[in-house]
Amino acid sequence: MCGIVGFNWQDGDLIGQLTGLLAHRGPEQEGLYVGNGVSLGHRRLRIIDLSDNSRQPMSNEDGSIYVVYNGEIFNFQSLRAELERDGHRFRSKSDTEVLVHGYEQWGMGLLQRIRGQFAFCIWDSKDQCLVLARDHLGIKPLYFYSEGNRFIFGSELKVFLKADVPRQICKPALDYYLLFGNTPVGQSILQAVKKLQPGGYLIYDLKAARVAERGRYWQLRYRPDGSMTMPDVTKAIRDRLSAAVCSQLVSDVPLGAFLSGGLDSSAIVALMRPHVKELNTFSIRFDRPGYDESEYAKIASETFKTIHHQIQFDARVVRELIEQLPYYYDEPFADPSMIPTSLVSRVARQHVTVALSGTGGDELFAGYPRYQQIRPLLALNAMPGLLKHTTDALVAGINKIIASDILNKLRSFLGPKQGSLNVYLMLFSYMFRDRIERQIDLGQFDWLEDSFCYDDIITNVLSFDTQHYLPECLLTKEDRASMAVSLETRVPFLDLDLVELASRIPSRFKLKGLQKKYVLKKAMAGILPRQIIYRRKQGFGVPLAEYLRNELRDLAFDEVFAETGVQLYDRSLLEQAWQYHQSGRSDYSRLFWSVIMFNRWFKRWMQ
Incomplete structure (x- = not known):
């Protein structure tokens, strides 16, 4: 993965500074382009074609088109072959160059052809426009700012916070955060900075100094097919998920997988194993009963003969991590599973550069x-x-x-x-x-x-979770946690063909009575051990409630009742919640975590 940033004027010093803020997303190479009225910056994490031929910003032969790009195009090889038949000549083996020549050949029709996880900007000097696009499900982030004569885009909010944009907090986004732990689709915590929606594109006209067009090139629609039978559906899921995993193993650096021992991560590992000679898998455990999935991770690892790495963490490590989180989560984010996701990413990065995860299985097949x-x-x-x-x-x-x-x-x-x-x-x-x-x-x-x-x-609830919870919570969490340590994560469950297949499967196959993910369990029968398929869902949890009553109580109290100038909740509500939580009567750890993360963010970026 990589980091991208740019704006609609020429300033070599500023683009260098903003690009440097994204060094964690791409520590191996920096590239800048300043000219023709624009400035583009790129930080590179080398994954495919490790040579300098794949350096970005990348242009076509005459320099009329430049691209900065974060992500992977998983069908780039077939698109490259098609473009070569049409006369295009490639100087690299990277997927990036497919965007350059694909835009030359198909224009905006490129978006209907690419499959993957991506966020990019194409500078078209002939038409004097910047074209932004984000992948179908919102796996990779992309923000933008457009006010007056200024247009800025970037992979993370920190580039806007350092680019002197207005720092007015968006009240609707803050209200959403206080209830759900993240900001909503389309809006950041800053009033003036927006997120490009999943499956979205934007065209900025430099001559007119305005956003000329903004829309969706793809949107998820559920059209359940009542004629589907269980045998046909289970076979289709197995075939499509297997194809998705295979397509996402393209890499010139070592790959591994997150492995909690749950159904989704185990399914990914099972389908990876025949294609990866030495498969490294990663999990963590905390020092509290009920937050240890090592038994199931061990079963999956032994079944598929992986090289498994498991590290135990405790409150001391969490305390240290809290100091670092606001830099990488540069807008308020309060899902406590950001802690284990950050920790397992650290473990994985010691051994591999790319890790596959099971994110998305619950939203496709009704797992909560x-x-x-x-x-x-x-x-x-x-x-x-x-x-x-x-x-x-x-x-x-x-x-x-x-x-x-x-x-x-x-x-x-x-x-x-x-x-x-x-x-x-x-x-x-x-x-x-x-x-x-x-x-x-x-x-x-x-x-x-x-x-x-x-x-x-x-x-309806699957639609909500796939379009809101998945991109703004789960994928944001995974992107920031992995990119903080320069680890690329891939999510085969969000392969476009698999997502569209799942949208046609009737909900009665997904939730059968009270059995969650029924059809996925049937699809994995004979591939995964029964004790993995039918184990109780645990989730990627952290003993936060206990930590806030014990080892992290002092930190929590100081943060929850700190004076920041922004009153999130009525103080009497917080005092009552604190009393209830400390007595063990209630669990208000999510409420306190949202206050802690907001206050830490506010002090880091707004003061």
Whole structure:
């Protein structure tokens, strides 16, 4: 992977400074282009064609087209052969050059042909325009700023924070962060800086000094095919996932895989194994019971004869990591699994340059407990008022005895009747557990309704998670954690053909009764051990709740009640949550983590 940055004026000193901020994304080579009214910068992590022939910014023969690019085009070899038949001549063996000649040949039609994980900018000097594009699912990041006569783009927000753009915080993005732990699709934490949407493109006209066109070249649509049979579907999944893994093994540097011992990561390792002579796999474990998947990782490693690396971490290492996270996560981000993802990336980078992961399997095939829970909660919320009131009183009475977070959350669904989107957002958020939290207005997020446009509730929640949770939480987390140590990660489950196949599979095959990922489990039968396929989902967790009560209590208190000039929550709410958490009555670790990460970010980048 790499880092890219650029803007619509010539300034060699500034482009050098901004490009340097992305050195962690590409520590091996820097490239700059300044001329014809633009400045482009690139930091390179060498993956395919390690020679200087693949240096970026890369141009065509007459210098009329330049490209800076982050990612991998997995079908570049077939596209290259097609372009060569049409008379194009290549000077490198890289996938980057396919973008140069592909744009010459097909113009914007290039976007309909490439498959992979990418974010790039093409400078077309003849048409005097900058063309930005981002991959279909949002695997690779791309931000932009366009105000007045200035246009800036970059792989990470830090380049804008150092480029003197207005630092006004975007209130809707902050509100979204406080409920869900990340900023939303299309908007960064800064009001003036936007994210290019997954499957999106943008054309900036230098002569007019404005964004001339912005849109989507691809968007996920669910069209369940009722004629599909289970045998046909399981075979199609096996074939497509296997092809996806094979296509993503193209590399001139060592490859490995993350291996937690879960269904998704084990499936990737199983399909990699025949094609990789010495397969290194990586996992971590924490010093608390319940956060140790080593038993299952060991089963998978021994089954597929991998060279497995497992390192144990504790609160001391987490404390050190907290100091570093705000630099690499340069806008507020509060999914606690950023901790283990960062740690396992460190372990992997000691042995390989590329690691495949199982990210995306849960969103394609319904792998989260919330998919089991949404239908009963909708039914609960739709009960007649008197029945809801009686049930709420009963639950409240029981909760006085057992003090359960689950019952606190359940009471949120016994309030006023909500639409299906709001019910899901209440379930999805780590908030909505007491009277104050239940007063949060979800009407401000009605723009998310575009994901809830299907007749089937499971299809709606899969649509939401794939278009919002996946790119803005999971893929952001994996990109920043891996790029912090110059590790490229690849996600075969998000192969475009597999994603489109999954969108045609009826939800009854994905969630069968209460069995999650039913069709994927059937597809992997005979390939993975039964104890891997049918183990209980654990998730990529960290014992944060315990750490914040013990080893990290002092750090948490200082951060949660620090004065930053931005009041995220009412102090009385935080004081009550702190008391409940420290007594063991409730788990407010996600709330505290969101405050800690925001405050750390604010002090690092805004003060």
